[in-house]
Amino acid sequence: MTGHVIAIDLSGGCLQGSLHANSTLFQLRQLQQLNFAYNDFNGSIPSPLFNHFVSLTYLNLSGSGFSGLIPHEISLLSSLVSLDLSYSSLTFDATGFDRLSRNLTKLRNLVLEGTDMSGVSVASFSNLSSSMETLILGTCQLHGEFPSEVFSLPYLKHVELAWNENLTGYLPKTNLSPSLVSLDLYYCRFKGSIPSSFGNLTQITLLDFTQNDFQGEIPDVFENLDKLTILKFGSNNFSGQVPTTVFNLTQVTQIDLSHNRLEGTLPNHVTRLQFLQYLTLSNNLISGGVPVWLFSLPSLITIDLSYNKLTGPIGQFQKPNSVMVIDLSFNDIQGPIPSSLFDLKNLSSLLLSSNNFSGVIESSMLSKLENLYDLQLSNNGLVSLSSSNDGVNYSFPQLTRVLFSSCSVRKFPSFFRTSKVEVLDLSDNKISGGISKLEAEGWEGLNMLNLSNNFLTSLEQIPGKYLQILDLHSNLLQGPILSTWFNLPPPNPPYLSLLLISENKLTGNIPSLICNWTSLVVLDLSKNNMSGTIPECLGNYSYGLQFINLQVNNFHGKIPDSFTNNMLKNLLLNDNQLEGSLPRSLANCTSLEVLNLGNNNLTDTFPHWLASLPSLQVLILRSNRFHGSISNSIASSNFSALQIIDFSQNELSGPLPANFFRNLRAMKDAPKEKLPGSYLFKTDARVRYVYQYYQSPVNVTMKRLELEFLKTLAILTAMDFSNNLFTGQIPEELGDLFSLQVLNLSHNSFAGPIPLSFANIVALESLDLSSNKLSGRIASKLTNLTFLAVLDLSKNELVGPIPNGNQFSTFDNVSYSDNLGLCGMPLSRQCSTAGETRPAPPAPMVREDEDFVIPFIWEVVMMGYGCGTVLGLSFGYIVFTTGKPWWIVRIVERDLQTKFTKW
Known part of the structure; x- marks a missing residue:
């Protein structure tokens, strides 16, 4: 090599070892571009790298393997236009970066993702070159309030501050750089509101503000952002109406406004959004109906409107699209599931749990969804499964997860037995009868079965070879089921981790062979009628057993x-x-x-x-x-x-x-x-x-x-x-x-x-x-x-x-x-002035027909006693001499009637 070499690119060259200060590399004083990216160097960056290359304009050490403190001499590279130190174990201190930000006045591209900048004052970023175009600072452990004037640099195109969870700051209300193409603040702690000047970012393609502390309304200013492809404002504190101009974006592929407090309804008609692939509006307060245009957008892959306040039935729709995931769970949607939903041939996940759907789902309808692997309809109390077509052999080649708890299923659907289901939850239904040995053998791939809170009376065999969780609690299972299971091969389900059969009518003892289930973590046989002694082997059971619940039985010994x-x-x-x-x-x-x-x-x-x-x-x-x-x-x-x-x-x-x-x-x-x-x-x-x-x-x-x-x-x-x-x-x-x-x-x-x-x-x-x-x-x-x-x-x-x-x-x-x-209160005994107890006064007499109280004192008692004696003798004389005086009897009867009425 000669001193006239101006560019070296050794990226991805599998270089190893250290770069020594006496290397001939440092004799190339005319070098302008140096790329050592993606190698396996060790040790720190030698200072001569910065002392000798005064003409260097491009330096890329991304993923090069260097570690340690970045030398302060980096600030001597005054001609540097592009610097990439990302994905290495390098560290900036406060002095080193402050000098860099002040001295590298020609710097346009600064990529430091993954470097340790925890010791850097973020105020230093306000000194960056006004020529800055690209600023990549993701996962740099930055903290403090980021200077808002950086977002106003006139040529700034790309800003990434993602994964700096202790970095706060505000967006400027005006003077946002009109050149901005991407702004990524994912998982920071920026706050304040979104300025309406965002509507002027006509070059913007990516806005990701996910998991910040922004608040207020999202300004409805997206009508001119024709190049925007990714819009992600999820997990903030936004409120107010869903901005309607979002649904007019022509190039957008992702919209995520989830986990906010947005209100309003979705538009009834949409003519654009032709390239939209992912729509995520979950965990908001959106109301109204589910618009049918969602199921006809040509590019849509995922619809997530879960955890909102959507109501009304879903209408039928034409031209079903290629959507793969539909999540409408945890809303208040009523009515039957539209039959056209089962024409979505590419559908792989249908999540409709916790709504008010009604009607019967036929196995023939589900059989159309050949790619379906996740079906969730739990907590729809009026939905049932039809068994009318059980004689037909329907195939569900992809179906692996079925959650159908808290519905109105009365009979076990046989078409689930012929599938490759791995997770099956039919708990809290009205299923009765038993499951035979032959039926249980059909679940070859099952690893979780929950049939709890039903009316099952028998299960002849543990289903599946790979079962991990078996939950049968709160049924009508009876007899010595455990002993029956151990009399059938194979006696040792190798992966069973949880056996939950509590609150049934089981009898008999616990077979000692249960200790051969070496993967068991939870054994719950509580609240049954089991008896006998507890097997000795449960004490020195496999190391994995962590929960033993045998309470409320008849075990003795x-x-x-x-x-x-x-x-x-x-x-x-x-x-x-x-x-x-x-x-x-x-x-x-x-x-x-x-x-x-x-x-x-x-x-x-x-x-x-x-x-x-x-x-x-x-x-x-x-x-x-x-x-x-x-x-x-x-x-x-x-x-x-x-x-x-x-x-x-x-x-x-x-x-x-x-x-x-x-x-x-x-x-x-x-x-x-x-x-x-x-x-x-x-x-x-x-x-x-x-x-x-x-x-x-x-x-x-x-x-x-x-x-x-x-x-x-x-x-x-x-x-x-x-x-x-x-x-x-x-x-x-x-x-x-x-x-x-x-x-x-x-x-x-x-x-x-x-x-x-x-x-x-x-x-x-x-x-x-x-x-x-x-x-x-x-x-x-x-x-x-x-x-x-x-x-x-x-x-x-x-x-x-x-x-x-x-x-x-x-x-x-x-x-x-x-x-x-x-x-003292609330006792009837009053306290004396000295705080001691004194005899309680007699209880007052209350006249039932009037609202006043006569104190019950002895003077009144003696007076009443005397008067009562005279009146009693007088009335006695009248009764004996005149018979039954009607006027006295009428007074007594009226008084008694009044008392009984009040009672």
Whole structure:
């Protein structure tokens, strides 16, 4: 090479290694263009690259493999017109980029996508060359307010700031560059409104403002934007009417205005939009009908109008187009599905769930849609499937997903059995009868089957070879179904992850062969009539089993003491007839989060050894025979995750140790907002899918009712030690459990005052201290509990006035009954001026026919007694001497009639 070389292009040359400062490359002082893009260099960019090439106008190091800090000497390339440093592990600091923006006055193209600019002040961009045409800054970790004057650079054509989620800013109301061809602000935090001057961008082809904080109305100024091909304003805060001029764009291929608050109706007629491929207006407030022109546009591929307020029937249409995806779900569309919809030959996804469609869908209609793979019609209560053509062999070669829950299906449609369906949901229908072994064998590709909430009586065999989820809960299945399944080959469905057969009429025991289902994550046989003992193998089951729910059955015997599964998260064996002690091998289940063994016949002492389980959040052992005291020597880290504890209706005794409450850190923390079940997503995709489908129930006695919660771990904290033999004072440390919502210590022998610290439990909603031996006054500070909805302090030895204010003004006298020393509202006993109880005055007498009260005092009683005696003797004399005086009888009858009428 000689010094007269002016251009080198080694892009994609598979070059490796480092570029050293003594390379002969740096002797080419006349070099004007250098392209090292898409190679595999390592190390940093050598400074001589910038020192020696003073004539360089074009530099492309995109994807070259260089890393580290970009040398400040880059600002010496004063002749540079185009600079591309994208897709490398390079970093700009504040000084380096500030110098670049000030010194490279001829720069027209700046491409820095993927470089680390987190240390750069975005104010530096206001110094960019006025000749700038292309500015690509996507995924640069920019933050702060982007200078709006950049959008006014006179020659600016292309701006991309996408994927800078901490970058804010505003668009200028005027002086937008008339040369703009593309403006991409995807996933930033720009705000403000869209200026009406957008109507002057006659060269614009792409506008992408998806996922920003823009607001206000979208100006209806698109009539002259004839070159616009992509318009994406989704996921903002736009409101007002859908701009009508959008539907007059002649070149547009994508329109996305989804996830805003746009209103209005869609136009009845459209003559343009000939090139429109994707129309996404979902999650808005659009009303009116579904225009039929949507199904005739020649280029349309996707129609998404879901989650709006569309109404009315869909009319028939001519000239069906090539649309592949139709999503009209979650609207209020009525009437039958138009038959012309089934003439859309290319349709692959038809999503009409959660509307008010009606009518019958014939299998012959569906058979026209040969490319259909996703059919969703759930939550259309008046839609049914016809079985009239079941004798015909229809083929559905592509159909893989059918969601038909909460409709009016009465008979299982046989045409689904002959298809290659993978996901089938017919839950919440009226399907009765059974599914034979032959029918079940037809589902070769099925991996999810939901037939819950129907009237099925039998399922002779688990369908399909690849089934992962089988949900049959809330049917009429009866008999020893599990034993029947295991008597048929093959006994081992290799992929079954969820088996849900709760709330049926199953009998028999659990076959030990169930432990051969090694992929099982959830086993729910709850609320049946099953009996026998729990198989020993369930304790040392495959590592994948994480939910065991056998509650509300008739299982007896001991709980297996063979737990070795450290993946087990939920164990629900409550409401059975189990006996013996708590198996100590549960201490091996270090991932255990929910343990419910309530309502059995277990006999044991307080299981302090469970405190070593770091994730235990729910512990329910109510209605058993646990006895003895709670140990006072509990380590500081024990039960730290516990949010619900229920030991009610046992035989525990002695005082409640203060140490126990000091350790309950989860009850001290303020309630945190968490995604339901988010604490579970720690394993592979198959398991995560099961978690999203299944929610384990937890029963909690709250506000005098036993409630079943499906989402508790993020929202509820409760403690119930009621109906035991506890003595001593209630520990003040209970008041440190700031997030506690339910506290029940009733029916014990606690003595002493109600702790003043209870006023600190600001989240408390239900407090029951009834049937103890508590004494002293009710502290007025307890009125600070503004969420308190249920209070029961009855049957104690409390004295003094009842506090008034906030929630305490809503409680009736039942909350305080059988405390002879209490006084004040709502009790009838008044308090003396010293705050002590004085005898309650007699209740006033009320005349039923008048609205006034006569105080019931003894003077009036004695006067009435005397008068009554005289009148009584007089009336008696009259009756005996004159017979039945009609006028007295008429008065008495009229008075009685008045009283009965008022009652």
